[in-house]
Amino acid sequence: xxxxxxxxxxxxxxxxxxxxxxxxxxxxxxxxxxxxxxxxxxxxxxxxxxxxxxxxxxxxxxxxxxxxxxxxxxxxxxxxxxxxxxxxxxxxxxxxxxxxxxxxxxxxxxxxxxxxxxxxxxxxxxxxxxxxxxxxxxxxxxxxxxxxxxxxxxxxxxxxxxxxxxxxxxxxxxxxxxxxxxxxxxxxxxxxxxxxxxxxxxxxxxxxxxxxxxxxxxxxxxxxxxxxxxxxxxxxxxxxxxxxxxxxxxxxxxxxxxxxxxxxxxxxxxxxxxxxxxxxxxxxxxxxxxxxxxxxxxxxxxxxxxxxxxxxxxxxxxxxxxxxxxxxxxxxxxxxxxxxxxxxxxxxxxxxxxxxxxxxxxxxxxxxxxxxxxxxxxxxxxxxxxxxxxxxxxxxxxxxxxxxxxxxxxxxxxxxxxxxxxxxxxxxx
Numbered sequence: 001x002x003x004x005x006x007x008x009x010x011x012x013x014x015x016x017x018x019x020x021x022x023x024x025x026x027x028x029x030x031x032x033x034x035x036x037x038x039x040x041x042x043x044x045x046x047x048x049x050x051x052x053x054x055x056x057x058x059x060x061x062x063x064x065x066x067x068x069x070x071x072x073x074x075x076x077x078x079x080x081x082x083x084x085x086x087x088x089x090x091x092x093x094x095x096x097x098x099x100x101x102x103x104x105x106x107x108x109x110x111x112x113x114x115x116x117x118x119x120x121x122x123x124x125x126x127x128x129x130x131x132x133x134x135x136x137x138x139x140x141x142x143x144x145x146x147x148x149x150x151x152x153x154x155x156x157x158x159x160x161x162x163x164x165x166x167x168x169x170x171x172x173x174x175x176x177x178x179x180x181x182x183x184x185x186x187x188x189x190x191x192x193x194x195x196x197x198x199x200x201x202x203x204x205x206x207x208x209x210x211x212x213x214x215x216x217x218x219x220x221x222x223x224x225x226x227x228x229x230x231x232x233x234x235x236x237x238x239x240x241x242x243x244x245x246x247x248x249x250x251x252x253x254x255x256x257x258x259x260x261x262x263x264x265x266x267x268x269x270x271x272x273x274x275x276x277x278x279x280x281x282x283x284x285x286x287x288x289x290x291x292x293x294x295x296x297x298x299x300x301x302x303x304x305x306x307x308x309x310x311x312x313x314x315x316x317x318x319x320x321x322x323x324x325x326x327x328x329x330x331x332x333x334x335x336x337x338x339x340x341x342x343x344x345x346x347x348x349x350x351x352x353x354x355x356x357x358x359x360x361x362x363x364x365x366x367x368x369x370x371x372x373x374x375x376x377x378x379x380x381x382x383x384x385x386x387x388x389x390x391x392x393x394x395x396x397x398x399x400x401x402x403x404x405x406x407x408x409x410x411x412x413x414x415x416x417x418x419x420x421x422x423x424x425x426x427x428x429x
Contacts (some may be wrong), residue, residue, distance in 0.1 A: 037255040070348035082342025101149025106349035112139030145187040167332035213271035223347035267351025269306035337363025
């Protein structure tokens with residue numbers, strides 16, 4: 001790579017969405033680093049205006065195929081907070097279980113099919129040969145374990161319909177829940193193996209940079225309950241979180257960026273681990289201890305490692321919930337609309353997710369604000385790339401590009417689905 005040059009990475013691959021990277025170098029430093037997301041505007045914030053509160057979670061769940069449960073649960077929380085509805089203990093346990101299912105399938109797909117090929121020197125998972133071919137089956141088996149949880153609780157595998165404000169329109173049968181246990185016990189074994197593999201690869205991408213991290217924290221490692229904490233010392237109730245997160249537009253991208261208390265920050269698995277690792281499931285903590293994995297960490301690769309730890313945590317926690325719950329019939333909580341606003345905050349696989357709505361007296365949406373994890377990470381990705389450039393400036397062009405792509409992919413950005421191959425255009429100054 002030349003110390004003075006301009007280059008563009010067109011269509012960064014093995015992420016969920018379409019994005020380009022444009023960099024200008026001078027004296028070995030990145031003078032300009034622009035992560036340009038060129039997905040078309042989808043207008044969900046405008047789409048829900050005028051819709052009834054009962055429709056909104058089902059609409060916004062379609063923002064993402066992989067993270068539909070997270071969007072659904074966050075919208076539901078916003079509705080319930082606005083109208084003063086408190087979900088039952090059983091409902092909260094089943095929502096947590098559904099969220100675990102989503103995390104299992106999302107983390108498994110990213111780790112095996114998007115991240116692992118980079119570190120094994122493969123273009124895609126389809127190039128796995130010999131013993132490596134088993135990883136494909138691991139990924140698919142883990143994904144199925146998560147999908148089956150979501151299907152049972154939500155009525156179908158994608159864009160679930162049974163999880164609603166106030167409860168569930170159809171509760172799972174006790175026997176159907178318990179029938180998931182053998183599959184989850186097998187998934188537990190695979191997740192331990194996968195964690196060991198990713199631990200063994202951590203020296204292949206040593207880049208690190210200090211930044212701030214934000215996530216939900218609490219007395220347990222929950223993705224839906226707790227407060228918002230940042231490594232800058234901030235800890236606030238969920239309803240006050242958006243006073244610290246400020247979005248801003250950039251001219252070269254269709255997606256906004258965000259700062260936390262005016263600073264670049266990171267959300268996602270690594271942030272949750274850096275802030276709340278002591279509340280992990282005991283089996284996940286033991287696996288970390290056995291492998292001598294240490295958090296907090298500022299190494300970008302550790303987001304992959306954190307996902308592998310969360311994968312085990314979610315499987316173990318799912319087993320615990322299913323083994324401990326006795327499904328009882330209960331009615332959905334009564335909802336009485338009023339003029340109000342509500343903010344829902346949960347952890348999606350890729351980080352903290354915000355849904356904010358204002359309602360009229362009849363429960364119809366007047367305004368909406370959705371702040372997704374990838375939006376929050378965009379600025380931090382650019383800052384990471386700027387810091388990485390001096391470390392890779394002496395590498396051949398293709399290797400330098402791969403290191404940049406590995407960094408972007410470590411965030412597991414979710415823009416939408418993409419399967420294009422990378423095209424690189426270079427322009428020397």
